Amino acid sequence: xxxxxxxxxxxxxxxxxxxxxxxxxxxxxxxxxxxxxxxxxxxxxxxxxxxxxxxxxxxxxxxxxxxxxxxxxxxxxxxxxxxxxxxxxxxxxxxxxxxxxxxxxxxxxxxxxxxxxxxxxxxxxxxxxxxxxxxxxxxxxxxxxxxxxxxxxxxxxxxxxxxxxxxxxxxxxxxxxxxxxxxxxxxxxxxxx
Numbered sequence: 001x002x003x004x005x006x007x008x009x010x011x012x013x014x015x016x017x018x019x020x021x022x023x024x025x026x027x028x029x030x031x032x033x034x035x036x037x038x039x040x041x042x043x044x045x046x047x048x049x050x051x052x053x054x055x056x057x058x059x060x061x062x063x064x065x066x067x068x069x070x071x072x073x074x075x076x077x078x079x080x081x082x083x084x085x086x087x088x089x090x091x092x093x094x095x096x097x098x099x100x101x102x103x104x105x106x107x108x109x110x111x112x113x114x115x116x117x118x119x120x121x122x123x124x125x126x127x128x129x130x131x132x133x134x135x136x137x138x139x140x141x142x143x144x145x146x147x148x149x150x151x152x153x154x155x156x157x158x159x160x161x162x163x164x165x166x167x168x169x170x171x172x173x174x175x176x177x178x179x180x181x182x183x184x185x186x187x188x189x190x191x192x193x
Contacts, residue, residue: 022038
């Protein structure tokens with residue numbers, strides 16, 4: 001179909017075929033705004049000649065940009081032949097892998113996540129795999145609260161608190177003036193010799 005005789009109708013059809021809304025296309029060509037652009041744009045879309053021209057322009061655009069899986073596979077076949085002639089095995093392998101991906105023959109990669117405890121910096125808090133599973137599993141079974149080393153530390157803390165020592169920071173410090181004495185602070189730390 002040849003271009004429309006009315007240049008404004010042709011410009012309108014081209015804008016619509018590119019995906020522009022009717023009101024905006026009409027507004028940009030006829031320099032009107034508001035309801036006038038909306039109603040006149042809708043009316044011009046109903047024009048048979050303009051509608052046929054829009055359909056023709058869309059068909060032409062579709063033909064120009066049509067790429068199917070079959071055409072891509074054919075292009076990759078040509079690339080494989082060329083790579084074989086040039087003796088480039090890495091290019092052949094890459095093209096074959098891309099073909100497999102296009103055709104859906106490649107299995108999707110799944111990331112395996114290991115749900116294990118991260119190594120902790122202290123021996124007192126290290127858990128065995130069984131203890132970790134019991135502690136952090138989603139089941140409804142009872143969970144042991146602490147490891148054996150942590151239980152000992154908790155008992156020592158209770159004993160120190162029983163003697164009237166402040167539970168804040170208690171650790172042994174050697175002073176030049178005399179024997180070891182507990183020093184209190186803000187952070188709950190223990191120095192175990």
